[in-house]
Amino acid sequence: MIKDDFELLTDTPFLALDLEVMERNLRTMAALAKQAGVKLRPHTKTHKSPYIARKQLEYGASGITVAKLGEAEVMADHGIDDILIAFPLVGRNKLKRFDALLDRARLTVGLDDIAVARGINEVGEARKQRIPVYADVDTGLHRMGRDPLASVQSILDIAKLPYLEIRGLMSHTGHAYARPTEEEIRAVAIEDAELMNETRLQLDRLGLHVPEISVGASATARFIGEIPHATEMRPGMYAFNDRFVMAAGGAEERDCAVTVYATVVARPTPERIIIDAGSKTFAADAFKHGGHGHVIGHPNLTLKALSEEHGTIEVAGSSDLQIGDVLRIIPNHICPAINLADELYGFRNGELETIVPVLGRGKNR
Amino acid sequence: MIKDDFELLTDTPFLALDLEVMERNLRTMAALAKQAGVKLRPHTKTHKSPYIARKQLEYGASGITVAKLGEAEVMADHGIDDILIAFPLVGRNKLKRFDALLDRARLTVGLDDIAVARGINEVGEARKQRIPVYADVDTGLHRMGRDPLASVQSILDIAKLPYLEIRGLMSHTGHAYARPTEEEIRAVAIEDAELMNETRLQLDRLGLHVPEISVGASATARFIGEIPHATEMRPGMYAFNDRFVMAAGGAEERDCAVTVYATVVARPTPERIIIDAGSKTFAADAFKHGGHGHVIGHPNLTLKALSEEHGTIEVAGSSDLQIGDVLRIIPNHICPAINLADELYGFRNGELETIVPVLGRGKNR
Structure with missing residues (x-):
């Protein structure tokens, strides 16, 4: 990937x-x-x-x-x-x-x-x-x-x-x-x-x-x-686009241009996966249907809770995801997630083409 | 102030x-x-x-x-x-x-x-x-x-x-x-x-x-x-300290060292005050008792909702706050608020003593 x-x-x-x-x-x-x-x-x-x-x-x-x-x-x-x-x-x-x-x-x-x-x-x-x-x-x-x-x-x-x-x-x-x-x-x-x-x-x-x-x-x-x-x-x-826009019918998964790449860092129980992205990456904006992001390609995974650096994923049924596996996740609300990043990695056809600096990040004044 | x-x-x-x-x-x-x-x-x-x-x-x-x-x-x-x-x-x-x-x-x-x-x-x-x-x-x-x-x-x-x-x-x-x-x-x-x-x-x-x-x-x-x-x-x-620690009995208002300074920028109705700080300043961490911050010195004001740049304050009773007035607010959760700031303005006895850069901001990797 x-x-x-x-x-x-x-x-x-x-x-x-x-x-x-x-x-x-x-x-x-x-x-x-x-x-x-x-x-x-x-x-x-x-x-x-x-x-x-x-x-x-x-x-x-x-x-x-x-x-x-x-x-x-x-x-x-x-x-x-x-x-x-x-x-x-x-x-x-x-x-x-x-x-x-x-x-x-x-x-x-x-x-x-x-x-x-x-x-x-x-x-x-x-x-x-x-x-x-x-x-x-x-x-x-x-x-x-x-x-x-x-x-x-x-x-x-x-x-x-x-x-x-x-x-x-x-x-x-x-x-x-x-x-x-x-x-x-x-x-x-x-x-x-x-x-x-x-x-x-x-x-x-x-x-x-x-x-x-x-x-x-x-x-x-x-x-x-x-x-x-x-x-x-x-x-x-x-x-x-993001999970909010998707839920409002304004976009589908394929229209979401920005995804968080996160790595599985712990698998303490069969039902629980911990990833290395939390509210410092996704932002903590609540979603009316619950959860903190849409895990692409894994309909049985719910990003249930965010700490600052940990994301806790709940597994419905079973999952063979292991430590080191990388997931792609669409945030609830893309704007505050962008505001937490210094740059975006711009890919075209799967190749890194450019790094886009988020120059307006943090400009709340 | x-x-x-x-x-x-x-x-x-x-x-x-x-x-x-x-x-x-x-x-x-x-x-x-x-x-x-x-x-x-x-x-x-x-x-x-x-x-x-x-x-x-x-x-x-x-x-x-x-x-x-x-x-x-x-x-x-x-x-x-x-x-x-x-x-x-x-x-x-x-x-x-x-x-x-x-x-x-x-x-x-x-x-x-x-x-x-x-x-x-x-x-x-x-x-x-x-x-x-x-x-x-x-x-x-x-x-x-x-x-x-x-x-x-x-x-x-x-x-x-x-x-x-x-x-x-x-x-x-x-x-x-x-x-x-x-x-x-x-x-x-x-x-x-x-x-x-x-x-x-x-x-x-x-x-x-x-x-x-x-x-x-x-x-x-x-x-x-x-x-x-x-x-x-x-x-x-x-x-x-912050509103979370206060609610857990670990601190009082006087123990909260960091406050958000925000300005009233709109007063559309008597019950509504809009300030220039939203989730890009406070972070969006939900609080079990509701609200997004503790407005110091105004027990009748509730920071009810955050957009990214707007905070919506609900007035119980009445308030003579006007556009241009500055409020001091204790965030729900101080850690993600710090992660949104490039620096903290360090005061002693009401005088600006130092600017503390948040050098670890955004270091989520």
């Missing part, structure tokens, strides 16, 4: 990236967006890698999304120019860094409050430059943003700030992952865009035209052709 | 280390071990920092424990010499690295299987050097090791390998964290050592003398004076 020379080069656990699967995922989503007539602005928090962001742009993305200012700095360092920072920038030091970054990239910022908007407006005023803003609208996730009705007044207030430009409305359909059926996930996707459009129509009536409706989540991305009003989509996980 | 100059130096989220609290924790545990007449070999996976490991040695630790070979390499790079690698080393590359590390540090390795032992024995044979080994015994955690009786034959087999020396028996009482009362946690601690001693007595009768009984976990560490047979203890979290 792993070539001999590669085994000498490194050892487990590590994250292997199947470049062909990833490129297929990127192309498929780009085609889907094109067909639906919406812009694709992938969320790069999944991979945190300028190398992959550039591929996304090359395949047709109109720009990228990042989770934090620190990720934007890394992407700008590598020549990526059109960046949505989908997080409110608060604090003097953040605004100072934002100001510096505006010298070298086109930035849009997400926010949901006049208190945050005032800081951004001050940066714009000092630069004599209008800063494009996406306003968060809460369409059901109950994280950022007010409900679609309450958002109207809040956005009108923000729009009065002279150095801001309300470029779009933005939501995230993360709540779709909890829905049990394809029909319900589709319904979340459509409701999300309908709700944002109601906000937009009201704003329009009150004299504020907002050009973009930007929708998120890989779980709902496949329905983009049926989603009304959306002008842009921001899926992230689709680049790699 | 944070000094003005410090605010310019950095921004949230970050991990603040109260050096006085940490030093008190280190001294208290060293005194406890001394009083009980056992060696202290702290598990450094909690802090992953040679700076702190050196302090532990300075205050009386006899050596250190690490979780992975990569952590041992980092510690040896910084002059630390007596290291227990509490993880089975499997694979050619691991053994090659282990061999290289033996040139510059005294190493002991943990394992529970003859298949792993054979690899270590080969390294010893090539070096003409006996390698000290701790054998894992399963005293209730059901992770590494066989049960105390089955361990006897397994350890006898391993002991036949000529270049190994069975130096000790080792367990981890991580299962104590799930016990609801102090009495039950004490009972776990005592049963653990009794079980290992049974294994030792049987081995003794069969002609194999094993000098060390090494017990683990900060949850049970405070009972060391009452734990029979133990010759060594390997607590880790006691250096910093």
